[in-house]
Amino acid sequence: MLEQFGYERMLYVLANTVQQKEHDGRISHDNRAWARTVPVTPAPDGMGGDRNRYFIVDKYNTGLMDLFLTQARKAYALGQEKRPSVRESLNKNAGQQTNADRPIPRRTQER
Numbered sequence: 199m200l201e202q203f204g205y206e207r208m209l210y211v212l213a214n215t216v217q218q219k220e221h222d223g224r225i226s227h228d229n230r231a232w233a234r235t236v237p238v239t240p241a242p243d244g245m246g247g248d249r250n251r252y253f254i255v256d257k258y259n260t261g262l263m264d265l266f267l268t269q270a271r272k273a274y275a276l277g278q279e280k281r282p283s284v285r286e287s288l289n290k291n292a293g294q295q296t297n298a299d300r301p302i303p304r305r306t307q308e309r
Contacts, residue, residue, distance in 0.1 A: 205274045212267045214238045215254040224261040
């Protein structure tokens with residue numbers, strides 16, 4: 199699923215699932231709290247229903263989905279720790295450009 203859709207879409211669908219199944223006691227409190235922080239755009243249909251119901255994970259046991267969500271959140275967090283921040287990347291690139299702009303000292307031949 200990760201290779202096909204990426205972390206952002208996968209976590210969005212899982213957050214939507216948790217929000218739709220807020221009443222289900224098999225979902226951990228941590229995952230419920232996390233899901234509340236993910237803004238899921240309202241998608242009303244013409245009949246007053248919610249289109250977000252069409253992309254919830256409901257073919258599997260909710261307890262297994264909760265375990266999967268916990269692992270996915272941990273893997274995503276580890277991946278974010280490994281990535282340098284934008285500020286670090288800019289500072290690193292600025293340092294490389296500064297060195298590149300400096301003139302190269304010429305060697306003088308000894309006589």
